[in-house]
Amino acid sequence: MDTSRAGARERDAADPLAAFADRFDVPGLYMDGNSLGPISQDAERTLDRVREEWRERAIGGWTDGDPPWFEYAEALGDRLAPLVGADSSEVVVANSTTVNIHTLIDTFLEDGTVVVNELDFPTDHYAIRAQLRRRGLDPDEHLVVVESRDGRTIDADDVIDALSEDVDVLFMPSVLYRSGQLFDLERLTSAAHDHGALAGFDLAHSVGVVDHALGEIGVDFAVWCHYKYCNAGPGAPAGLYVAERHFDRRPALPGWWGHEKETQFELRQTYTPAPDAGAYQIGTPPVLAMAPLEGALETIEAAGIEAIRENSLELTEYLISLADERLPECTVGTPREPARRGGHVALEHPDAYGVCHALKERDVVVDFRPPNVIRVCPSPLYTSFEDVYRVVEEFVEVLEEGEYEGIEPKDADVT
Ligand SMILES: Cc1ncc(COP(=O)(O)O)c(C=O)c1O
Incomplete structure (x- = not known):
């Protein structure tokens, strides 16, 4: 798989669902649609x-x-x-x-x-x-x-x-x-x-x-x-x-x-x-x-649920390939076979909480599930392949800079 940024752009250019992103207001690099999907113009209108x-x-x-x-x-x-x-x-x-x-x-x-x-x-x-x-x-x-x-x-x-x-x-x-x-x-x-x-x-x-x-x-x-x-x-x-x-x-x-x-x-x-x-x-x-x-x-x-599923599988496969290549510190906890994979990818890291927190500081919204899971959800209607590429870039930097170190979960955090 071509995991370059140019490759991501090429995939976006060929993505039949790419235009749907314009209908949504998404804060930052939003990879948390498996917790709360963002607002869309259609939802706001009704x-x-x-x-x-x-x-x-x-x-x-x-x-x-x-x-x-x-x-x-x-x-x-x-x-x-x-x-x-x-x-x-x-x-x-x-x-x-x-x-x-x-x-x-x-x-x-x-x-x-x-x-x-x-x-x-x-x-x-x-x-x-x-x-x-x-x-x-x-x-x-x-x-x-x-x-x-x-x-x-x-x-x-x-x-x-x-x-x-x-x-x-x-x-x-x-x-x-x-x-x-x-x-x-x-x-x-x-x-x-x-x-x-x-x-x-x-x-x-x-x-x-x-x-x-x-x-x-x-x-x-x-x-x-x-x-x-x-x-x-x-x-x-x-x-x-x-x-x-x-x-x-x-x-x-x-x-x-x-x-x-x-x-x-x-x-x-x-x-x-x-x-x-x-x-x-x-x-x-x-x-x-x-x-x-x-x-x-x-x-x-308008997008069609079959097209959404197809796109979701491509996005999660792409994310898994990038994680394999660029995030050796993380273990992919999600099954790799498409028929056994839902819409998000679980990346396991011993300091998962700190990593999530550091990513949020960079406007990358993912979520933490105890004890060691970072859930990353490239939800198809508003996430591009380039977004996934950028999330992994931010992730690599967080790990390289050690930005996650010393951050402990707080009782009141709802993420
Ligand atoms: C599998 C599953 N069931 C149920 C719920 C929550 O149910 P409720 O909408 O009643 O809060 C969640 C929330 O994330 C969930 O992941």
């Missing part, structure tokens, strides 16, 4: 529109907004469905990812066990353990935690070996938040089904950057957030998917916003769930927080 609808119509926005706020979560679900490979009835925007894990695990768990892995984002375990406890089940017995062999990745064979007839739900991430390992969801789903278990996934690190075919591969349910690769803004409400064959289940955490829409405002004391994934909404949706997602999805639709 946010402004909804704010004006509020100003001009107040309560009328629920029925006369464009689209009406009353069905905004469903309308956005329709737009999201192709990104995850689902039918529009199977997807809705609702709640937060953590709340969605609670409601879906509570709905689908019976009195058996749940299989997870030790490298999960912790909120998943907090929620599942609480759901087990609520049933009087000891989480230490009923949560089967698959261990990592190398501290970075999880071997899918070990996940499959952990399945048994006692398992109600296999709940796995699509992409591990630290190393960026991408799992074969189809293989895990069919292994879960072979054992009579359901397959649920946390897609927080893949929706918007990896294309999915949840319906085709038989996934039972899934959750994800929109503030990362979907660029919908801090704390944007989350997404969820429930396969149509499960529409007869009653949501475990009912609320009036998940009521059948036609009769919701009859305000009966008995709950009739919506006949689709919309039933998993709980309370009134945060319309202003949802509004940027509409515009942000327009950008993703």
Whole structure:
């Protein structure tokens, strides 16, 4: 691979997504879109529109907004469905990812066990353990935690070996938040089904950057957030998917916003769930927080999720090649096979915290995940190959100048 700066420029000139960067406002060399995507003109436009609808119509926005706020979560679900490979009835925007894990695990768990892995984002375990406890089940017995062999990745064979007839739900991430390992969801789903278990996934690190075919591969349910690769803004409400064959289940955490829409405002004391994934909404949706997602999805639709995935793989491959060549002090913790790689690259360094801090001083935004990982995310819609080249240049200088030395993590740092 040509790892020169001129080579990066040549790749940018041939990049079909290059022009999308003009739609975003990105502070510095921004490689943190796997934590929080930046604002785009499209997201700002829909946010402004909804704010004006509020100003001009107040309560009328629920029925006369464009689209009406009353069905905004469903309308956005329709737009999201192709990104995850689902039918529009199977997807809705609702709640937060953590709340969605609670409601879906509570709905689908019976009195058996749940299989997870030790490298999960912790909120998943907090929620599942609480759901087990609520049933009087000891989480230490009923949560089967698959261990990592190398501290970075999880071997899918070990996940499959952990399945048994006692398992109600296999709940796995699509992409591990630290190393960026991408799992074969189809293989895990069919292994879960072979054992009579359901397959649920946390897609927080893949929706918007990896294309999915949840319906085709038989996934039972899934959750994800929109503030990362979907660029919908801090704390944007989350997404969820429930396969149509499960529409007869009653949501475990009912609320009036998940009521059948036609009769919701009859305000009966008995709950009739919506006949689709919309039933998993709980309370009134945060319309202003949802509004940027509409515009942000327009950008993703215009680029095309397959093209985004292709571009992401090229950018991460390029970053890995540069790291191999110019950052011998770092270990690449992300799988190198494209089919096992999500949207970011984990560079391991014993002083990862200090390196992140020093890079920030140089306006390079990456993030630190304990104990030794620097996550670098060249998110395709606004990152050029030359940006990746420049990040590695800054990185080399930080290491050469020892700028990372003596910087210790502070408790209050949120990075
Ligand atoms: C895999 C995963 N799940 C869940 C979350 C967070 O969930 P919530 O949006 O409820 O804070 C994150 C946050 O980074 C995550 O990486």
